[in-house]
Amino acid sequence: MPKYGKHSHWSLFSDIQAAIAVFIFIASCAGNHSSKKLETFGPKQVSPRFDNGKTVYDTVYHKIADFRFYDQDSAEITNQTFSGKIYIADFFFTSCPTICPRMNTQLLRVYEKFRDNPHIAILSHSIDPYNDSISVLKDFADKLGVSSDQWHFVAGDQDKIFEIGQKSYMVTAMNDLSEPGGFLHSGALIMVDPERRIRGIYDGTKPEEVDHLINDIPNLLTEYGMQ
Amino acid sequence: MACSKLPSLLIVLWISYSALSCKYRDGNDYSSIPDRKKYLQYITAGKQLYLEHCGNCHQDDGAGLARLYPPLKNSDFMNADPERTLCIIKFGQRGMIKVNGVEFNMEMPSNSRLSGLELAEIATYVFSTFGNKPVLVTPDQMEALEPECKNSVN
Numbered sequence: 001m002p003k004y005g006k007h008s009h010w011s012l013f014s015d016i017q018a019a020i021a022v023f024i025f026i027a028s029c030a031g032n033h034s035s036k037k038l039e040t041f042g043p044k045q046v047s048p049r050f051d052n053g054k055t056v057y058d059t060v061y062h063k064i065a066d067f068r069f070y071d072q073d074s075a076e077i078t079n080q081t082f083s084g085k086i087y088i089a090d091f092f093f094t095s096c097p098t099i100c101p102r103m104n105t106q107l108l109r110v111y112e113k114f115r116d117n118p119h120i121a122i123l124s125h126s127i128d129p130y131n132d133s134i135s136v137l138k139d140f141a142d143k144l145g146v147s148s149d150q151w152h153f154v155a156g157d158q159d160k161i162f163e164i165g166q167k168s169y170m171v172t173a174m175n176d177l178s179e180p181g182g183f184l185h186s187g188a189l190i191m192v193d194p195e196r197r198i199r200g201i202y203d204g205t206k207p208e209e210v211d212h213l214i215n216d217i218p219n220l221l222t223e224y225g226m227q
Numbered sequence: 228m229a230c231s232k233l234p235s236l237l238i239v240l241w242i243s244y245s246a247l248s249c250k251y252r253d254g255n256d257y258s259s260i261p262d263r264k265k266y267l268q269y270i271t272a273g274k275q276l277y278l279e280h281c282g283n284c285h286q287d288d289g290a291g292l293a294r295l296y297p298p299l300k301n302s303d304f305m306n307a308d309p310e311r312t313l314c315i316i317k318f319g320q321r322g323m324i325k326v327n328g329v330e331f332n333m334e335m336p337s338n339s340r341l342s343g344l345e346l347a348e349i350a351t352y353v354f355s356t357f358g359n360k361p362v363l364v365t366p367d368q369m370e371a372l373e374p375e376c377k378n379s380v381n
Binding site for chain 2: 094095097098099100101102104105108140142143144145180
């Protein structure tokens with residue numbers, strides 16, 4: 001009888017232990033999930049260099065190329081504008097009858113969520129610079145009700161916009177007369193870190209994908225010690 | 228004997244009352260729509276077409292977007308002149324309009340590449356879902372519209 005009692009005691013103890021272990025495991029998984037390190041997109045290269053007589057191999061990540069555009073306030077917008085910031089880039093045009101309004105609705109959610117956060121900016125490239133003059137972009141931004149400090153609508157040389165879209169942000173942006181509105185372009189939202197690297201690509205037409213973006217931004221802010 | 232038949236009699240009476248009554252559970256009066264089966268078909272097809280062709284700008288819930296795209300939901304402009312609304316659905320809209328006190332001035336493209344049936348399904352869905360009363364719009368109505376109807380918009 002005492003033997004049985006002892007066994008029972010130990011059994012209860014190990015049950016509690018197991019429960020605690022399971023709890024810690026679940027808690028740590030949940031913790032890891034919410035603060036996971038975001039992957040870096042694009043082709044990576046390994047580059048050798050000499051350091052104190054030894055060969056060291058660095059991983060060189062895909063980066064957004066240099067650019068220079070003008071926004072709705074005629075302000076020059078370059079990579080420097082986003083120095084020390086995380087920014088979300090997309091490609092659109094104001095007269096777009098298809099996916100752009102959906103993207104704008106979703107980007108507006110991101111804007112509202114991180115409004116006045118000095119570390120977050122949005123960069124919307126017009127792929128139709130012939131119609132989207134500075135004044136058209138200004139009118140569009142005003143009607144959307146957003147501040148030009150945080151959300152830049154830019155236009156520039158169309159070839160340059162297409163090129164940076166395809167090569168840097170890795171999205172489709174080109175003329176296509178068979179498409180409604182005359183352009184073929186992706187609905188992607190691209191999250192860029194302060195080191196000009198792509199850290200997330202989301203379908204800007206789908207609210208649930210944009211939920212992921214809104215959840216990922218704080219993780220990236222934490223990674224750079226910005227919150 | 229008579230008493231045992233009373234419950235079934237009440238049920239029969241209730242069913243006939245429900246069938247004859249024009250008020251449905253949503254509180255709308257469908258008496259103006261004799262062909263309810265067709266109406267439901269139009270609403271179902273119209274919703275898909277709306278999401279594909281209209282929801283981009285006017286949003287899936289008809290709420291519009293800021294001062295860029297006007298709302299359809301509870302829109303005074305839309306309800307004030309249904310004929311004008313049908314014209315806009317088919318031929319698009321250019322120039323300033325005022326919806327619920329807010330000015331809108333973005334161009335809406337024409338939908339004339341859609342068939343009369345598709346336009347009727349969209350219009351039926353839009354009026355019934357976002358408007359103030361259920362309406363069955365027919366393909367004939369949409370086909371009869373001429374581009375000149377746009378002149379009466381502004």
